[in-house]
Structures are given as structure tokens and as C-alpha cells.
Amino acid sequence: MTGGTPDDGLQVLPVRGIGDVVAGDDLARLIVTAAPWITDGDVLVVTSKIVSKAEGRLVEVPADGPERDEARQRVLDGETARVVARRGPTSIVQTHHGFVMAAAGIDASNVDKTHLVLLPEDPDASARRLRADLLARGLDVVIVISDTMGRAWRNGLTDVALGAAGIEALLDHRGQVDPYGNELSLTQMAVVDELAAAAELVKGKCDRVPVAVVRGHPRSGEGSGAAVLIRDAESDMFSLGTAEARAAGLRAAAVLPDSPPAAAVPPDSPPAAPVSAVPTVDPAVVARALQTLDGLRQSDVQLTDGIRLTPARGGAAALIRTGADAHRLRAALAAEGIETTAVIDDEGVTLTYGVSA
Amino acid sequence: MTGGTPDDGLQVLPVRGIGDVVAGDDLARLIVTAAPWITDGDVLVVTSKIVSKAEGRLVEVPADGPERDEARQRVLDGETARVVARRGPTSIVQTHHGFVMAAAGIDASNVDKTHLVLLPEDPDASARRLRADLLARGLDVVIVISDTMGRAWRNGLTDVALGAAGIEALLDHRGQVDPYGNELSLTQMAVVDELAAAAELVKGKCDRVPVAVVRGHPRSGEGSGAAVLIRDAESDMFSLGTAEARAAGLRAAAVLPDSPPAAAVPPDSPPAAPVSAVPTVDPAVVARALQTLDGLRQSDVQLTDGIRLTPARGGAAALIRTGADAHRLRAALAAEGIETTAVIDDEGVTLTYGVSA
Numbered sequence: 001m002t003g004g005t006p007d008d009g010l011q012v013l014p015v016r017g018i019g020d021v022v023a024g025d026d027l028a029r030l031i032v033t034a035a036p037w038i039t040d041g042d043v044l045v046v047t048s049k050i051v052s053k054a055e056g057r058l059v060e061v062p063a064d065g066p067e068r069d070e071a072r073q074r075v076l077d078g079e080t081a082r083v084v085a086r087r088g089p090t091s092i093v094q095t096h097h098g099f100v101m102a103a104a105g106i107d108a109s110n111v112d113k114t115h116l117v118l119l120p121e122d123p124d125a126s127a128r129r130l131r132a133d134l135l136a137r138g139l140d141v142v143i144v145i146s147d148t149m150g151r152a153w154r155n156g157l158t159d160v161a162l163g164a165a166g167i168e169a170l171l172d173h174r175g176q177v178d179p180y181g182n183e184l185s186l187t188q189m190a191v192v193d194e195l196a197a198a199a200e201l202v203k204g205k206c207d208r209v210p211v212a213v214v215r216g217h218p219r220s221g222e223g224s225g226a227a228v229l230i231r232d233a234e235s236d237m238f239s240l241g242t243a244e245a246r247a248a249g250l251r252a253a254a255v256l257p258d259s260p261p262a263a264a265v266p267p268d269s270p271p272a273a274p275v276s277a278v279p280t281v282d283p284a285v286v287a288r289a290l291q292t293l294d295g296l297r298q299s300d301v302q303l304t305d306g307i308r309l310t311p312a313r314g315g316a317a318a319l320i321r322t323g324a325d326a327h328r329l330r331a332a333l334a335a336e337g338i339e340t341t342a343v344i345d346d347e348g349v350t351l352t353y354g355v356s357a
Numbered sequence: 358m359t360g361g362t363p364d365d366g367l368q369v370l371p372v373r374g375i376g377d378v379v380a381g382d383d384l385a386r387l388i389v390t391a392a393p394w395i396t397d398g399d400v401l402v403v404t405s406k407i408v409s410k411a412e413g414r415l416v417e418v419p420a421d422g423p424e425r426d427e428a429r430q431r432v433l434d435g436e437t438a439r440v441v442a443r444r445g446p447t448s449i450v451q452t453h454h455g456f457v458m459a460a461a462g463i464d465a466s467n468v469d470k471t472h473l474v475l476l477p478e479d480p481d482a483s484a485r486r487l488r489a490d491l492l493a494r495g496l497d498v499v500i501v502i503s504d505t506m507g508r509a510w511r512n513g514l515t516d517v518a519l520g521a522a523g524i525e526a527l528l529d530h531r532g533q534v535d536p537y538g539n540e541l542s543l544t545q546m547a548v549v550d551e552l553a554a555a556a557e558l559v560k561g562k563c564d565r566v567p568v569a570v571v572r573g574h575p576r577s578g579e580g581s582g583a584a585v586l587i588r589d590a591e592s593d594m595f596s597l598g599t600a601e602a603r604a605a606g607l608r609a610a611a612v613l614p615d616s617p618p619a620a621a622v623p624p625d626s627p628p629a630a631p632v633s634a635v636p637t638v639d640p641a642v643v644a645r646a647l648q649t650l651d652g653l654r655q656s657d658v659q660l661t662d663g664i665r666l667t668p669a670r671g672g673a674a675a676l677i678r679t680g681a682d683a684h685r686l687r688a689a690l691a692a693e694g695i696e697t698t699a700v701i702d703d704e705g706v707t708l709t710y711g712v713s714a
Contacts, residue, residue, distance in 0.1 A: 005394045009370035009559055009569075013363050037362045085594040092594065100510040148544070152509040152595035153457040154517070154586050156527045156547025158554070170513045187505070189557065190513025197515070198555035200546065201574060202366055212366075217558060231512050237442040237449065238509035241594045242602040247692045249606020254649055254689035292611055316703035319673050323680020324701070331688065332611035335604045344681070346673035 008216070014202040015211035023056035028133035031211055043142040043214040045199030046130065048162050049110055050210045051120045051145055063113040072106070075116055079104035082233075085241025092150075092241065095119065098230035099162065102150055120145065123163025124225030131165040142166040142219070144226075146196035152238055159200035161192035164226040171220070192226055253331040258342045281338055281353045289332035299325040299348070306340070310348035322348055365573070371559040372401075372568035380413035385490035388568055400499040400571040402556030403487065405519050406467055407567045408477045408502055420470040429463070432473055436461035439590075442598025449507075449598065452476065455587035456519065459507055477502065480520025481582030488522040499523040499576070501583075503553035509595055516557035518549035521583040528577070549583055610688040615699045638695055638710045646689035656682040656705070663697070667705035679705055 015035040021027070027050065032038060052058070061071040080093040084100055095104045097119065105119040120126045127143040134141055145163035161169065173187035199212035233239040240248065283303075290301065299322040302308040309326045311318035326349035330340050339354025372392040378384070384407065389395060409415070418428040437450040441457055452461045454476065462476040477483045484500040491498055502520035518526065530544035556569035590596040597605065640660075647658065656679040659665040666683045668675035683706035687697045696711025 005368075006370050006373065009368055010555075011362075011366055011368055012555065013366035016363065087594055090594075148546075153588055153593060154547065154550070155588050156545050156550065156586055158547050158550050160511070188513045189505075190511065190515050191558070193511070193513065193515050194554040194558050197551040198367070198369065198558060201548070201551050201555060201571075214558075229511050229513055231510055236510060237444055237447075237598045237600070238595050240599045240602070242597045243594070245597070245599040245602035246606040246609070247694075249603035249608075250610050250688050250692035251606075251649060252603070253607050253610030254646075254685045254692065255653060256685075257653070289611075292608060296612060296614070316673075316676050317701050319676040320680035320683070320701050320706060323677035323682070324684040324699070324706075325680070326677070327681040327684040328611045328613075331607050335607035335611065337604075342681070344674050344677050349677060349681075 010198070010217060011213075011215040012198050012202050013213040013215060014209045015213060016209055018050065018210055021050040021053040021210075023053065023058070025054045026133070027051065027054050027130055028137060032134070032137060032139065035211070035213065038139060038141065038213060039215075040140045041142075041215075041219060043144060043167070043195055043217050044130075044134075045144045045146050045159075045196055045212050045214060046127075047203065047210040048105075048120055048123060048145050048147040049107060049117055051123070051126050051130075051163075052117045053111075055120055055126065057118040057120060058111070058115045059118060060114055061116055072108075072116065075106060075118070076104055079106060079118060083244075084239070085244055087241075087243070094233065097123070097162075098227070098232070099149075101147075105147060119147070119162065124165065124227050125163075127163035127165035127225070140166075142217070144192050144195050144199070146199060148200070158193075159196040159203075161190075161196045161226040161229065164192045164223060166219075167192060167195075167223040168220040169223060169226045169228050190229055191220075193229065249335070253327075253334065256327070256330050256334060256340075256342075258344075285336045285338065286333070289329065289336050289338070292332050293325070293328055296328065297325050298322075301329075306350060306352040308348060308350050326351065367555070367574060368570075368572040369555050369559050370570045370572060371566045372570060373566055375407065375567055378407040378410040378567075380410065380415070382411045383490070384408065384411050384487055385494060389491070389494060389496065392568070392570065395496060395498065395570060396572075397497045398499075398572075398574075398576060400501060400524070400552055400574050401487075401491075402501045402503050402516075402553055402569050402571060404560065404567040405462075405477055405480060405502050405504040406464060406474055408480070408483050408487070408520075409474045410468075412477055412483065414475040414477060415468065415472045416475060417471055418473055429465075429473065432463060432475070433461055436463060436475060440601075441596070442601055444598075444600070451590065454480070454519075455584070455589070456506075458504075462504060476504070476519065481522065481584050482520075484520035484522035484582070497523075499574070501549050501552050501556070503556060505557070515550075516553040516560075518547075518553045518583040518586065521549045521580060523576075524549060524552075524580045525577040526580060526583045526585050547586055548577075550586065606692070610684075610691065613684070613687050613691060613697075613699075615701075642693045642695065643690070646686065646693050646695070649689050650682070650685055653685065654682050655679075658686075663707060663709040665705060665707050683708065 017034040018030050059075050062068040079095055081096050082094050084094055085092040092102055093104050094100050107117045111117050123145045127145050131143045143165045144161045146159045147162050148157045149160050150157050169192045171189045171191045195214050198214055202212045203209040298312055299309045300312050309322050311322045326342060333340055340351040343350045374391040375387050416432050419425040436452055438453045439451050441451055442449040447459060449459055450461050451457050464474045468474050480502045484502050488500045500522045501518045503516045504519050505514045506517050507514050526549045528546045528548045552571050555571055559569045560566040655669055656666045657669050666679050668679045683699060690697055697708040700707045
């Protein structure tokens with residue numbers, strides 16, 4: 001069919017007429033009533049807002065005034081597992097689910113002024129339930145529960161998946177070989193996020209189209225839910241805001257311990273093996289740390305197995321300066337990943353490179 | 358048409374048969390030859406890789422060995438405006454365009470082993486050029502140039518827009534009112550990113566479908582290009598990796614200046630107005646900073662207009678300790694956003710709350 005459009009594309013279709021959703025509503029019924037044309041294999045992308053409403057995830061708050069702000073803050077605190085970054089009135093937090101979102105995804109739009117809408121408690125479970133409810137009606141479809149999120153580094157929001165059922169959230173290209181024989185590495189596509197984004201293109205922001213259908217997407221097994229998209233803070237290179245992480249560094253500099261923390265030794269354990277007291281430290285890195293202090297340092301520095309600082313001149317003030325210098329240097333070394341312990345005597349300070357027990 | 362599918366949805370259609378693209382190729386010709394069914398109003402989402410190839414954005418590198426790694430690093434350095442985060446072999450950098458991407462978007466896949474593919478030099482300009490070339494062939498289409506990117510906080514990659522022409526990159530819902538009378542704030546959707554994501558769903562990772570067409574998306578003016586999606590580092594709460602920002606905090610602690618930087622005074626300027634020497638500082642915040650040092654501090658602390666530290670006991674070592682304590686406290690205060698200057702005398706250290714010139 002030269003010139004014809006390919007027949008293996010996707011369609012993205014809005015579902016209209018679902019109307020207002022209230023607690024206890026049967027979403028499966030509402031959806032098939034509004035869109036009797038939905039068919040097996042379709043991907044239903046459902047805005048989390050209507051899932052939350054059907055599940056009664058609403059909190060009553062005062063309509064205005066400082067009482068509203070206070071109530072809102074309490075609700076936010078309740079939804080927050082940890083604060084990731086704050087600037088002015090904006091809080092980016094990690095929710096108990098693990099999502100990193102502004103204001104924990106709490107929404108005051110598309111709801112009357114005396115309520116806030118929380119995210120579904122377990123969006124993957126919600127997706128599985130809705131999929132089961134539709135299966136019970138004879139429809140075998142994929143469910144993606146979506147919400148709008150901001151991102152680092154890029155302006156503008158996009159819709160992503162909070163929950164999924166009936167689909168693999170990640171499509172793994174790793175191990176595939178391109179036409180040139182290069183193995184594709186690092187290529188796991190967040191397919192359910194892309195489905196959520198595609199669906200948003202036909203949705204409005206005013207709740208009139210809370211569901212869109214993506215038709216023509218290949219099936220990929222029962223799937224593990226969208227929770228696999230959550231990167232744990234441990235392996236995330238951006239687990240804290242820049243200002244927060246910088247402040248954490250300053251705070252760490254304030255509390256650098258003089259001696260290594262005493263290892264907790266259970267009463268009946270055998271004597272600990274001696275630890276290597278002088279870890280190998282790159283002299284170039286030490287030189288770099290010293291260099292950052294050029295013009296600030298006022299003590300003499302001698303490099304031994306560790307570092308020895310002594311006052312550059314006589315007098316009490318010079319001794320105090322050496323104390324400050326030693327701490328400056330410890331912070332500079334810590335910035336390079338080098339831990340130190342400090343022993344202070346009447347002539348100066350000896351820094352020993354970090355011993356981790 | 359009860360039961361019929363809505364006729365205002367989108368179609369996402371793969372363009373096959375474009376084949377290998379080489380420097381100097383006329384992309385407009387290749388695309389309309391492969392997909393003569395493309396029509397006015399279609400959105401063409403073009404993988405940046407083929408734009409780069411057509412523009413000759415290739416660099417020759419050795420096929421293997423340490424020479425390849427070195428050459429690759431040199432190319433990466435050339436494409437990097439600043440390093441955002443590094444962990445093991447992974448570098449997240451900001452490119453000269455402003456994109457924050459792993460390895461500056463340099464790609465070794467879908468190209469023979471002796472070349473690397475760089476991003477287009479100016480993806481918005483590339484998009485405008487391709488749009489003009491197609492207009493010259495009588496086709497009025499939207500161009501989105503896409504690439505695959507990772508994100509903070511979420512596993513898996515998605516396609517986003519590097520360049521755009523003929524479309525507004527951001528769709529602004531701000532000022533709209535939902536059915537409950539709430540004004541929608543903060544809602545600017547990154548439409549071109551969502552178009553790129555939708556297109557990726559019908560593309561492969563092996564260059565066989567480097568273009569997809571989104572049909573049915575409403576037109577939105579000539580547009581300002583995808584560069585508006587780049588958030589400048591200044592206003593980005595995640596402009597640095599957590600480890601890098603924490604190290605920056607430690608480094609800042611190392612180099613806290615004792616006196617405020619001397620203001621550069623042009624020779625003929627009138628005498629500077631006296632600056633307020635004692636900014637208002639919240640005593641609770643100072644107390645918090647002191648508290649972090651519980652068990653570490655070994656000097657006496659007196660709160661005055663600033664802070665006075667003196668040795669808790671006699672002897673030279675105690676003086677050195679007071680120097681270290683003063684610097685600890687300055688770092689703890691800096692973590693709370695309080696700058697200090699330090700004056701050291703023979704009895705102790707006086708910290709004065711930050712004077713910014």
C-alpha cells in the first residue's frame with residue numbers, strides 16, 4: 001500500500017462524559033458506560049485524581065484563611081516521607097510511596113474548596129483492582145494511573161505513571177544489538193511514563209477528560225507495576241536539592257569527629273583485628289586540598305604519614321589560628337573524600353588519614 | 358455516534374524505510390519519500406541521531422582500546438559546559454545547549470565503531486530548517502527533534518524534545534479556572550516532550566524507525582523552540598548532584614573567610630555608606646547551630662551581638678581547641694545560612710554575624 005498510512009501505529013483516544021466522581025463510585029462501570037468502544041488490548045490511562053476520588057482519598061480543610069494554610073501543611077506533613085528540597089513556598093518531597101513530587105502530589109484543583117485530594121494509597125493496587133473489575137466485565141485491558149509531575153532541569157510538567165497493571169513498566173533494550181553490532185546498554189525505556197504522556201495530549205487540565213485510551217500498543221505480560229520506576233534515594237544522584245546537600249556538607253564540616261567513632265563491640269566478641277592505621281591517600285589530592293586554603297592558612301604544614309600543623313609564629317592567637325587551620329584542612333580533605341582524625345597537643349595538631357572501623 | 362470511537366483523538370504513526378543517513382543527506386527528501394502520506398498539520402518527531410548524521414556531527418575515534426576511552430573523554434569534555442554529577446563511569450553534564458544529559462548526549466549506538474555521534478549543534482535551528490525544507494515542498498508540518506534522556510528520581514528513560522519548530526513547546530494552563538472555580542496555577546505542560554514520548558512508543562531503539570508522525574494534534578502558532586524547556590542552573594533546585602553539592606558545602610566550610618571580602622572600590626567613588634554591622638539573627642537558629650556541636654565543643658561560648666569563644670581550661674592545647682571550635686561553629690552557622698566573620702586574639706575568638714557588603 002504505497003502512499004498509505006502505516007496500519008501499525010497507535011491511536012490515542014479521549015474518553016468524555018465520565019462526569020464528577022465521588023467516593024465509592026465504580027470506576028469500571030463509569031468508564032465502560034462513557035466509552036463502550038473500549039476493547040481488549042487497549043491501554044486505559046486514568047488520571048489519578050478520579051481514582052483518589054473514587055477511593056475517598058479526600059481531606060476536609062477550611063476554605064480559606066490561615067487555618068487553610070495550616071491544615072494544608074499538616075496534610076503535607078502526613079504525606080511526606082522526607083523533604084527533598086525547599087525554596088520559598090515550594091516543597092519537593094518524597095512521598096510514602098517513594099514518588100518525588102511538589103507538595104506530595106496533594107491537589108486542590110478539580111475539587112471544591114473545602115477538600116484536598118491525596119494520591120491513591122497504593123496506585124499499583126488501584127490499577128490492579130480496576131483491571132480486575134474490567135476483566136469481570138469481560139474486558140482485558142492495560143491500566144495506567146497517571147499524574148502530572150515536574151522534573152529536574154527542564155521547565156514544564158509532563159504526565160507520568162503512578163500505577164500500572166497488565167503491562168511491564170520498563171521495556172528493556174539492554175543486550176540488543178544495533179545494525180552496527182554495538183550492544184545497547186543502559187537502555188530501559190519507561191514505557192508506562194510515555195503512555196501517560198501520550199494520553200495527556202488528549203486530556204484537558206479541567207477534569208473533562210480524565211481517561212484516555214491508547215490503542216495499538218503491544219501487550220507485554222502481566223507486569224510488575226509502576227513502583228519499579230521509583231529510584232531509591234540511595235542510588236539516586238539527585239536525592240537532595242542542591243542547597244540542602246550543600247548545607248548538609250557545611251553541617252558535616254561542623255561535626256567532623258576528632259576521633260573515629262568507637263566501634264560497638266558485643267561483650268563476648270574476640271578482640272578486634274587491628275585496622276590499617278594509614279590508608280593510602282593520593283598525595284595529589286592532599287596537595288589540592290591544601291591549595292584551596294592558599295592565603296587563608298596561617299600555620300606551618302608538614303606532611304608525614306598524616307599531616308602535622310604547627311603555629312607559624314609564637315603567641316596564643318597563633319595557637320588558636322592553628323586550631324582553625326586544622327579544621328579548615330579537615331573540611332577540605334573531607335570534600336575530597338578523605339576522612340581524618342585529629343589529635344591536639346600543646347604544640348599543634350596531628351591529622352591522621354581516616355580509619356573506618 | 359453512540360459507541361463509536363471519538364474522532365478527535367491522535368494517531369501516532371511510524372515512518373519506515375528511511376535507511377541509513379549520511380552527512381549532507383536531505384532529510385526532507387528522505388522523509389517524504391519514505392512517507393508520502395504525511396500531510397499538513399502533522400507533527401514529525403525526528404530522532405536527533407539522524408539530524409546529527411545529516412549535519413555531519415560525527416567524530417572519528419579509535420574502534421577500541423584505551424585510545425578509544427581517551428578520545429571519548431576528550432569529545433565529552435568538548436561537549437560539556439559543566440559537570441553536574443559523577444558516579445563511577447557515569448557523568449551527568451550540562452551541555453553547551455543547556456541540556457542535562459548523561460555523557461552530553463554523545464552516542465556510540467547506531468553508528469560504526471570508529472565514530473561517535475554528537476547532538477545537533479542547535480536543535481531548534483535544525484528543526485526550523487527541516488520545517489522550512491518541507492514547506493518548500495508544500496508541506497506545512499510541525500517538527501520536534503527528540504532524544505532519549507534519563508531523569509532524576511525515576512528509573513527508565515523517556516524521549517524528550519531537544520528542538521522544535523512550528524509549535525509552542527509549553528502549553529500554559531495558568532489562569533484557567535477548573536469547574537470548581539479554582540484557578541490553575543503552576544500548570545505549564547511540556548507538550549513537545551509529551552509528543553516526543555508518544556512518538557517513541559512506535560519507534561525502535563535500532564534506528565529502523567527514526568521518525569514518527571503524530572496526527573491530530575492542534576496547531577499552536579509558530580512557537581519559540583524547545584530551548585524554553587531548559588531550566589537555567591540558577592533557578593534549578595537540582596543543579597548539582599547531591600554528592601557534588603555536599604562536597605561543595607565541605608569545601609565552603611574549608612574556605613570560610615575570616616573577614617568579609619574587601620569591596621572593590623573604584624578610585625573616584627564616594628566613600629561607601631556604613632553597612633549595618635549586626636544583622637538580625639534568629640537566636641533559635643544560633644541555638645540550633647550550637648546544639649549540633651554538643652559533645653564536640655570544648656570552649657566556653659558567650660552570646661553577645663555575635664559569639665565569643667574562649668578556652669574552657671588553660672594551656673596551649675585548649676587554645677588550639679578553641680580555634681577548631683570557632684571554625685566548627687562557623688560551619689554550623691553557615692549551614693543555617695548565617696555568615697560570620699572571625700577575629701582572633703590572644704584570649705579567644707569573636708564571631709560577628711555576616712556583613713554582606
